[in-house]
Amino acid sequence: MKMNLSKIIVQKYGGSSVATPEKIKGVALKVKSKVLEGNKMAVVVSAMGKTTDALLKLAGEVASHLTPREIDMLLATGEQAASALLALALNDIGVRSVSRNAFQIGIVTSNNYSNARIVDMNLKRLEEDYKTYDVIVITGFQGITEDGDLTTLGRGGSDTSAVAIAAKAGAVCEIFSDVAGIYTADPNMIKGAKKLDAVTYDEMLELAALGAKVLHSRAVELAKIYDVTLYCGATFSDEKGTFIMKNLPEWLEHPVVTGVTLARNQIKFSLVCVNNGDNALSKLFHALAENFVNVDMISTAMSAKESKEIYITFSVIDTPIGGNSAREVTAKTVRECLGVEPEIEEAVKVSAVGVGMNSASGVAGRYFDALNKCGVEVLGVTTSEIKISVLVRINQAETALRALVDEFDLKQCEE
Amino acid sequence: MKMNLSKIIVQKYGGSSVATPEKIKGVALKVKSKVLEGNKMAVVVSAMGKTTDALLKLAGEVASHLTPREIDMLLATGEQAASALLALALNDIGVRSVSRNAFQIGIVTSNNYSNARIVDMNLKRLEEDYKTYDVIVITGFQGITEDGDLTTLGRGGSDTSAVAIAAKAGAVCEIFSDVAGIYTADPNMIKGAKKLDAVTYDEMLELAALGAKVLHSRAVELAKIYDVTLYCGATFSDEKGTFIMKNLPEWLEHPVVTGVTLARNQIKFSLVCVNNGDNALSKLFHALAENFVNVDMISTAMSAKESKEIYITFSVIDTPIGGNSAREVTAKTVRECLGVEPEIEEAVKVSAVGVGMNSASGVAGRYFDALNKCGVEVLGVTTSEIKISVLVRINQAETALRALVDEFDLKQCEE
Numbered sequence: 001m002k003m004n005l006s007k008i009i010v011q012k013y014g015g016s017s018v019a020t021p022e023k024i025k026g027v028a029l030k031v032k033s034k035v036l037e038g039n040k041m042a043v044v045v046s047a048m049g050k051t052t053d054a055l056l057k058l059a060g061e062v063a064s065h066l067t068p069r070e071i072d073m074l075l076a077t078g079e080q081a082a083s084a085l086l087a088l089a090l091n092d093i094g095v096r097s098v099s100r101n102a103f104q105i106g107i108v109t110s111n112n113y114s115n116a117r118i119v120d121m122n123l124k125r126l127e128e129d130y131k132t133y134d135v136i137v138i139t140g141f142q143g144i145t146e147d148g149d150l151t152t153l154g155r156g157g158s159d160t161s162a163v164a165i166a167a168k169a170g171a172v173c174e175i176f177s178d179v180a181g182i183y184t185a186d187p188n189m190i191k192g193a194k195k196l197d198a199v200t201y202d203e204m205l206e207l208a209a210l211g212a213k214v215l216h217s218r219a220v221e222l223a224k225i226y227d228v229t230l231y232c233g234a235t236f237s238d239e240k241g242t243f244i245m246k247n248l249p250e251w252l253e254h255p256v257v258t259g260v261t262l263a264r265n266q267i268k269f270s271l272v273c274v275n276n277g278d279n280a281l282s283k284l285f286h287a288l289a290e291n292f293v294n295v296d297m298i299s300t301a302m303s304a305k306e307s308k309e310i311y312i313t314f315s316v317i318d319t320p321i322g323g324n325s326a327r328e329v330t331a332k333t334v335r336e337c338l339g340v341e342p343e344i345e346e347a348v349k350v351s352a353v354g355v356g357m358n359s360a361s362g363v364a365g366r367y368f369d370a371l372n373k374c375g376v377e378v379l380g381v382t383t384s385e386i387k388i389s390v391l392v393r394i395n396q397a398e399t400a401l402r403a404l405v406d407e408f409d410l411k412q413c414e415e
Numbered sequence: 416m417k418m419n420l421s422k423i424i425v426q427k428y429g430g431s432s433v434a435t436p437e438k439i440k441g442v443a444l445k446v447k448s449k450v451l452e453g454n455k456m457a458v459v460v461s462a463m464g465k466t467t468d469a470l471l472k473l474a475g476e477v478a479s480h481l482t483p484r485e486i487d488m489l490l491a492t493g494e495q496a497a498s499a500l501l502a503l504a505l506n507d508i509g510v511r512s513v514s515r516n517a518f519q520i521g522i523v524t525s526n527n528y529s530n531a532r533i534v535d536m537n538l539k540r541l542e543e544d545y546k547t548y549d550v551i552v553i554t555g556f557q558g559i560t561e562d563g564d565l566t567t568l569g570r571g572g573s574d575t576s577a578v579a580i581a582a583k584a585g586a587v588c589e590i591f592s593d594v595a596g597i598y599t600a601d602p603n604m605i606k607g608a609k610k611l612d613a614v615t616y617d618e619m620l621e622l623a624a625l626g627a628k629v630l631h632s633r634a635v636e637l638a639k640i641y642d643v644t645l646y647c648g649a650t651f652s653d654e655k656g657t658f659i660m661k662n663l664p665e666w667l668e669h670p671v672v673t674g675v676t677l678a679r680n681q682i683k684f685s686l687v688c689v690n691n692g693d694n695a696l697s698k699l700f701h702a703l704a705e706n707f708v709n710v711d712m713i714s715t716a717m718s719a720k721e722s723k724e725i726y727i728t729f730s731v732i733d734t735p736i737g738g739n740s741a742r743e744v745t746a747k748t749v750r751e752c753l754g755v756e757p758e759i760e761e762a763v764k765v766s767a768v769g770v771g772m773n774s775a776s777g778v779a780g781r782y783f784d785a786l787n788k789c790g791v792e793v794l795g796v797t798t799s800e801i802k803i804s805v806l807v808r809i810n811q812a813e814t815a816l817r818a819l820v821d822e823f824d825l826k827q828c829e830e
Contacts, residue, residue: 021476028477055496061436062443062500063507070506073514074499077492081470084489085477091485092478099488103518104563148519 005123006170008130009034012044012140012162014177017235018082019049026236028089030176035095035134042126042169044140044162045086047078068113072142072152076102079139079158087137097135100125102142102150107161109143109151116143116151118160121168138165156216163219167226179214180234181242182207184259184410185401192411196258198243203258206353206387220244248355256356256363257408262401263349265318266296267327268379268391271334271342272311280310280338287337292321293330297349297382297391313380315347315391347379348397351389352404358385370407376400420538421585423545424449427459427555427577429592432650433497434464441651443504445591450510450549457541457584459555459577460501462493483528484564487557491517491565494554494573502552512550515540517557517565522576524558524566531558531566533575536583553580571631578634582641594629595649596657597622599674599825600816607826611673613658618673621768621802635659663770671771671778672823677816678764680733681711682742683794683806686749686757687726695725695753702752707736708745712764712797712806728795730762730806762794763812766804767819773800785822791815 011031018024031043055074059066083099090097106122129136140158143151153160159175166173182204185193199207201224208217214232223230223244233241248254273280281300288295297315302308321329327344334342357363367388371378376399380391392400405411426446433439446458470489474481498514505512521537544551555573558566568575574590581588597619600608614622616639623632629647638645638659648656663669688695696715703710712730717723736744742759749757772778782803786793791814795806807815820826 021473024477058436058496058500059503062439062504065507067503067506070499070503070514073516074496074503077496077499080495081473081489081492084485084492085473088474088482088485088489089477091482092480099485101488101565150516 005126005168008040008042008126008169008171010042010044010162010166010169010171010173012158012173012175013046013086013235014158014175015046015049015051016178017176018045018086021085023236024048024082024085024089027086028093028095030235031086031090031135032093032095039134040130041135042138042165042171043086043135044138044158044165045079045082046140046158047075048082048085051078051081069149072113072116073150075152076139076142076150079141083137083139087135090135090137095135096133097137098129098133099137099139100129101139102144103148105136105138107143107164109145109153111145111147111149111151113149113151115154116145118143118153118164121164123165123168126169154218156218159216159219160222163222163226163228163230166228167222172229172231173223174231174233175215175219176233176235177214178234179232180237180239181232182214182244182259185405186262189262189398190401190405190411193405194410194412195240196242197240198245198248198252199258200248200355201244201246202386203353203355204244206351206384207259207261215244254356255354255408256360257352257354257404257410258356259354260350260352260401260404260408260410262397263296263351264394264397266315266347266349266391267318267330268313268315268345268347269330269334269342270311270313270345271338271340272309273338273340274309281312284312284334284337287333288316288330291329291333293326293333294319297380297389299380299382313391315349315380318346345379346394347391348394348400349389350392350397350400350404351387352408353387354408355386357388364388366407367404370403371400374399374403376403420541420583423455423457423541423584423586425457425459425577425581425584425586425588427573427588427590428461428501428650429573429590430461430464430466431593432591433460433501436500438651439463439497439500439504442501443508443510445650446501446505446550447508447510454549455545456550457553457580457586458501458550459553459573459580460494460497461555461573462490463497463500466493466496487528487531487567488565490567491554491557494556498552498554502550505550505552510550511548512552513544513548514552514554515544516554517559518563520551520553522558522579524560524568526560526562526564526566528564528566530569531560533558533568533579536579538580538583541584569633571633574631574634575637578637578641578643578645581643582637587644587646588638589646589648590630590634591648591650592629593649594647595652595654596647597629597659597674600820601677604677604813605816605820605826608820609825609827610655611657612655613660613663613667614673615663615770616659616661617801618768618770619659621766621799622674622676630659669771670769670824671775672767672769672819672825673771674769675765675767675816675819675823675825677812678711678766679809679812681730681762681764681806682733682745683728683730683760683762684745684749684757685726685728685760686753686755687724688753688755689724696727699727699749699752702748703731703745706744706748708741708748709734712795712804714795714797728806730764730795733761760794761809762806763809763815764804765807765812765815765819766802767823768802769823770801772803779803781822782819785818786815789814789818791818 087099109116524531
């Protein structure tokens, strides 16, 4: 009889969860407890701890120009070793288990090395394996091209592998790491930030800054497309984690704002120029794109005067572009393109996210009131259906965040 | 047009030759020099330095009972990483190169994990690759089963991979390591031992004790079957190495004795018993085999007396058998089987090897004379067509070796 794969549990363990032999044995025990409840499992693992970094360092020591195909061949060994070790640990405690790499499980990807996209997956091997084994340990992060070359999936790759397997099998996907779930705000910054029981895919995508350590947005996008219910929890704790799903369950109280985030490393540019037949905006943002500038927020205002002045504020993410700083490249582009000198200021983006914003009215009012009351100056604004983001000065960022946490009840009840 | 694979050069580099990024770059330069001469190459690599040991240590830390299939999955990562790194280094210095693992090159083996035998190889991929690349870097030591499970080939596995590829392609095979070739005697023991220009497969197999660090006998056996010419040389030296081939070239002076070896760790057992209808020998060696005793030399003599006494001397290799010593297991077996108490003595096997023995007469006479002259007592003798081995006492072993080196001219000429 054919195995119903939708009943399997797909779990993914990140690199820090399998960083040492002791942790691998700990993961094996955690997996065993689910097997003892009668489950068949697919367990996706990342490379142990800092293995990937160590391999990249070696690569840099043998070559200055790195061939992407060979880097993927090299990096893929990390997940294969971790998978074999977990299967060894599982077999050792009496769990019938086997490890499978991308070749064996048939995870077919595009051939853009280091950032490949999964295009197909053949789960026949899994169905076959479950006749003999209870747990199939699968290498995360890697795939093969149609030609049989190894590829890797880029950042968040193992999460993506796990979600893809769950999607194909029609199963749920549990992602385990050092972080116990998704919080209303960064618990390192806001003492008493609440852990959320559940968030929607869209909220999770907007909360990426909070969730980056827990879950890569690419995996969330994939989960959204295939409607895979995700669960994020801590590997070595029984604390309840967070579900990520299409719609929040009925029994859950639906808050207006689910969480607030800070995104640092923003540089704000403000300028005024004459709007030469609406051409200025188009010219500017084309030129920035051509110079590889990563523009984040954009807001503009027109002057009502005859001169048709246009006020442009935009923010740029402060990462190096080639050998230069984003600040230099952007300023030079503005000058060459529009012939004006921009005002430049370092800034932080503060965002509030929540599907509840869709239906609740007055959220923006409460938002700006809260900031105003504590003297935070808003330098720029953008909104989406479920998010309001503002740019603020660096020294006002935490004040802004705390004001929003208080305004939208994002702290745990005092005990 | 189809590529003529018999013109490729197959090279193999051992673990110590690729132990560091610097050494990998050195190997890349060595390979490049051959490519610049217009060659297409297949380069087989072992895992870097002590990688295999480190992986086995990790395995021992996650599990006490090791699943052989998972050990092979784990160990296979070592060669894959080394292959990718060498391909990176080659591409970096402008050599068109790609790495291929056992899946990609189609090295099919039996499924006895950790000691698999190569059963088939599909070189179509190589032919295809040479349209684009000059050097294909291939993972040594590993194969895949018909079911697509990874296997490893056991000790000397990478040598075996290289010879198998050369055999299938009809090409020569160059094995590089820290050792510059095959010597007439262990150069660490005999100052001035000569490096041999060439030896035959059969000599090499008998000289295994000298060649163990250079070349595994399994690879030599395979080379013999498929008549693959082997060359052993040092990775990081231009010194001439040693050819291993079916017949020595005409221009070479054919010495009577090619080399001498010492095999330590022998235990000599001597006993006398009544030959009960020729049954004693058969009973004894069956019983020893059943008890996993590794018997090396056997020599016997019959008494001419009515009592039909039989004198048996045999040597056993001193390795643990289960939890016991070979000495204990063997003595117990002799007692139980024949009801006599053996004399036991630690000994060394001294051998002289040479295809020249086949045709030259008086070699045995010179051999025993040389030992006799310096007072070495011979405790046992065995011979093959190209080898004479004697057992001697431990404290006479080096004297015996030196006597043979002098008798058979195995030293370099004094300068």
